[in-house]
Amino acid sequence: MSLVPVAELQDYIGKELGHSEWLNIDQERINQFAECTGDHQFIHVDPEKAKLTPFGGTIAHGFLSLSLAPKLMEGIMLMPKGLKMAVNYGLDSVRFIQPVKVNSNVRLVLTLIDVSEKNPGQWLLKAKAVLEIEGSAKPAYIAEMLTLCFV
Template identity: 75%
Template sequence: MPQVPVAQLKDYIGKDLGHSQWLTIEQDRIDRFAECTGDHQFIHVDPEKARMTPFGTTIAHGFLSLSLLPMLMEDLALRPEGLKMGINYGLDSVRFLQPVKVGSRVRLSATLVDVYEKNPGQWLFKTRAVMEIEGAEKPAYIAESLALCIV
């Protein structure tokens, strides 16, 4: 996204910010996330046992899928002119709707829900982020993400 003059930020409220590139969720990424977090539940890391579940294969951790939000938002997020830095401010809500099976391709779609000047030179962005799974009816999750941009 191009940089936007601060005076025009509110013009983007309700606007579709587009889609990220597709990303394939490989077992190696799932295993590395399990190692980092200590969450080695078999549904994520044991293909043999996971084959016996209703999913028929391993699935990504919900928090792995969520942790991809900043990376996938990189090319979608609005940037106010004069941006010095942006920081993750949290989430207002998140709902995991469908697991991401290993080998699935995912992408993020984003819509700006709100933006306002929280403090002088600090703009708080609320973005509705939807992680789509290629070929699936339901998304992996819908989240309201918050980012603080400092100009």
């Protein structure tokens, strides 16, 4: 995470902040997500049945891919100096472009797209998040993520 003076946050709008390390999405991670959420659809947890689908095997839940964003953002998200805490403020949009097949490697690319002072000492940052799939021309998703920073 990079810390910059509040007055300089606007200078980063439209700039790519960087990308995370690659993360492997294995069947164990998919199974654990299914357990946590109760979403045991065969396309996620039954490799034999999933082989018969157009995907040729199991795929990660879309919301599993999305839930990885906070962790993947850690090393690349820009924050204001004097940060006391930051909270997930939601999403303005998310589009799942293609599924993440089991054993794929993914990484998050962030671009800052807006900064606004929501209340005194509270800064709302909007970042375009693209989850890339190694070896694929299309990403898993494109989302506009909101982070509320308290300084």
